Amino acid sequence: MKGKVLSLGAAALLAGGAFLLSGSTNVSNAQDLLGVTFIDNVKPYLEFRPRYEYVDVDKSSNKEANALTIRTKIGVKIGKVLDVPGLSAVLEAIDVSAVIDDYAPQRSGYEKVADPPNTRITQAYLAYSYGNYTFVAGRKYVAIDDHRFIGTVNWRQMPQSLGVIAVAGKPIQGLDFLLAGVYERKFVVDSGNLDWKLDKMPIVLDVNYQVVPNMLRLKGFAYLLTDIHNTYGVKASGKIGLGNGVTVSYLGEYAKQTDPYEKDNYNTKPDIDTDYYRVKVGASAMGFFANVMYTYFGDADGKDKGFSVPLATNHKWDGWSDVMLLGAANGFYYGMKEWCISAGYKNPSIGKLMIAYLKFDSDKDPGTGKSIGSEIDLLYAKKLTKRLSFLAKAAYYNADNGYVYASGNPDSGFTNVTAGTKDVTKYWLQLDYKY
Incomplete structure (x- = not known):
C-alpha cells in the first residue's frame, strides 16, 4: 500500500x-x-x-x-x-x-x-564452534569470496539467504574450507525461492590456501547445484606492494560447468557442457585506484544453456543497469565476453567516487552481430557519521544487438529469449543507518 x-x-x-x-x-x-x-x-x-x-x-x-x-x-x-x-x-x-x-x-x-x-x-541459524571448526544449521547469508558465484545480493532491499547445513574450518595454518549442503534458497523476490530434499541438496565445497600471505592465494571449488548444473573451478589471487604506497592486485579464475549431479524438482536433467574464465589486474596508490577485468561466459554449444551463475550477486559484476542479469543467471546462449575498466578515488573525508565502462559482446554471432551493448556506471558514497552513510549511483546502458538466454526448465524445454536490445537509464539515492 x-x-x-x-x-x-x-x-x-x-x-x-x-x-x-x-x-x-x-x-x-x-x-x-x-x-x-x-x-x-x-x-x-x-x-x-x-x-x-x-x-x-x-x-x-x-x-x-x-x-x-x-x-x-x-x-x-x-x-x-x-x-x-x-x-x-x-x-x-x-x-x-x-x-x-x-x-x-x-x-x-x-x-x-x-x-x-x-x-x-532472513536469518535464523545455530552455530557451534569447537577449536578451529564451526558447524552451522539454519537460514543465513552465504557470501563466498567476491560474490561471483554465490552471494547475498544485498544491493536489493530483500537480500538472498540460503538454508544450509555446513561446516567451516582451518585444519592447518593457511588452509581453510567450507562444506555445505543447501536445502533452500530465499531469493530477492519470492518467485525465485527454491527448496530441495535433504538427500538431494546442492553441495558447496570451497577450499583456500594462502601460499604466500596477501601475495598468493589459491582456491579450488565445486558448486553442485541440484536441478541446475555442476561447477568445478580454480582461482589464484593476490596483492603485491611495490613501495611508496603503490599496490598491484591480480586475479585469475577458471571454471567448468556440466550437467547437475542430481535432480529433485524436475524429472529431467539439463544438458550442459561449457566453461568460464576471468582475469583482473588492478592498482592503487594514495587513494586512487583502477582495475581492468575481462570475463568470459561460455556459450551453450548446441546444448541447453551457456555458463550461468544463478546464486551470484550479478548486480556487482555485470553492470548496475542489470541488463545482463537474465543472461548471467540463466546462461548466455551464444556466450558473452565482458570488458570492464574502472577507476576512482577513495578518501574518508571526501568519500568514494568511481566510474566504470563495460563492453559486452557475444562469443558467437547469433546472426544479428556480436555486439551486445555497452554501459557506463557512476558512483559516489560517503560515510556521514559513525552509523549513517549516503550513496548515489547511476547506470547508463547503450544497447546494440542484445543477447540471447535460455528460459524455461528441463521438463517443459528451454526457449531462447532475446534481451538487452533497448537503452536503459537507472539512478539511485540511498541513506543507510545501522545500529
Missing part, C-alpha cells in the same frame, strides 16, 4: 523483539526452575535503509519507474545458547515497504524494480 512505512509483520517483530530483550517474569522463573540460562550475551542490531530508484527504458511501452522503498532490518546475535560453550545463534527479519510505488510489479504499465513489499525471516 502506498505510503506504508512498516508492515504489520515487522511491527509485530519489533514489538516481540523489545519484549524478549526486556525480559519476562515467566521466562525468568522458568530459567530458575531449569537451572540454566536459555540465552545470554544478546546483542540487537538494526538497519534502516530508504532508497529512491528511477528506471527508464528507451522505446518501452511502460512508464518510467519511480520507487521509494525502505528496508527495515532487526536482528539479534545470541552469544550463548543453553549455557553450552561455543553454541550461538542469530535471528533476523527484514521488512521492505514502499512509500512511492510507481513501479512494477506494484503497478502495471511501469518499469520493473525488484523491491516489492515483503516481510521475511
Whole structure:
C-alpha cells in the first residue's frame, strides 16, 4: 500500500523483539526452575535503509519507474545458547515497504524494480564452534569470496539467504574450507525461492590456501547445484606492494560447468557442457585506484544453456543497469565476453567516487552481430557519521544487438529469449543507518 512505512509483520517483530530483550517474569522463573540460562550475551542490531530508484527504458511501452522503498532490518546475535560453550545463534527479519510505488510489479504499465513489499525471516541459524571448526544449521547469508558465484545480493532491499547445513574450518595454518549442503534458497523476490530434499541438496565445497600471505592465494571449488548444473573451478589471487604506497592486485579464475549431479524438482536433467574464465589486474596508490577485468561466459554449444551463475550477486559484476542479469543467471546462449575498466578515488573525508565502462559482446554471432551493448556506471558514497552513510549511483546502458538466454526448465524445454536490445537509464539515492 502506498505510503506504508512498516508492515504489520515487522511491527509485530519489533514489538516481540523489545519484549524478549526486556525480559519476562515467566521466562525468568522458568530459567530458575531449569537451572540454566536459555540465552545470554544478546546483542540487537538494526538497519534502516530508504532508497529512491528511477528506471527508464528507451522505446518501452511502460512508464518510467519511480520507487521509494525502505528496508527495515532487526536482528539479534545470541552469544550463548543453553549455557553450552561455543553454541550461538542469530535471528533476523527484514521488512521492505514502499512509500512511492510507481513501479512494477506494484503497478502495471511501469518499469520493473525488484523491491516489492515483503516481510521475511532472513536469518535464523545455530552455530557451534569447537577449536578451529564451526558447524552451522539454519537460514543465513552465504557470501563466498567476491560474490561471483554465490552471494547475498544485498544491493536489493530483500537480500538472498540460503538454508544450509555446513561446516567451516582451518585444519592447518593457511588452509581453510567450507562444506555445505543447501536445502533452500530465499531469493530477492519470492518467485525465485527454491527448496530441495535433504538427500538431494546442492553441495558447496570451497577450499583456500594462502601460499604466500596477501601475495598468493589459491582456491579450488565445486558448486553442485541440484536441478541446475555442476561447477568445478580454480582461482589464484593476490596483492603485491611495490613501495611508496603503490599496490598491484591480480586475479585469475577458471571454471567448468556440466550437467547437475542430481535432480529433485524436475524429472529431467539439463544438458550442459561449457566453461568460464576471468582475469583482473588492478592498482592503487594514495587513494586512487583502477582495475581492468575481462570475463568470459561460455556459450551453450548446441546444448541447453551457456555458463550461468544463478546464486551470484550479478548486480556487482555485470553492470548496475542489470541488463545482463537474465543472461548471467540463466546462461548466455551464444556466450558473452565482458570488458570492464574502472577507476576512482577513495578518501574518508571526501568519500568514494568511481566510474566504470563495460563492453559486452557475444562469443558467437547469433546472426544479428556480436555486439551486445555497452554501459557506463557512476558512483559516489560517503560515510556521514559513525552509523549513517549516503550513496548515489547511476547506470547508463547503450544497447546494440542484445543477447540471447535460455528460459524455461528441463521438463517443459528451454526457449531462447532475446534481451538487452533497448537503452536503459537507472539512478539511485540511498541513506543507510545501522545500529
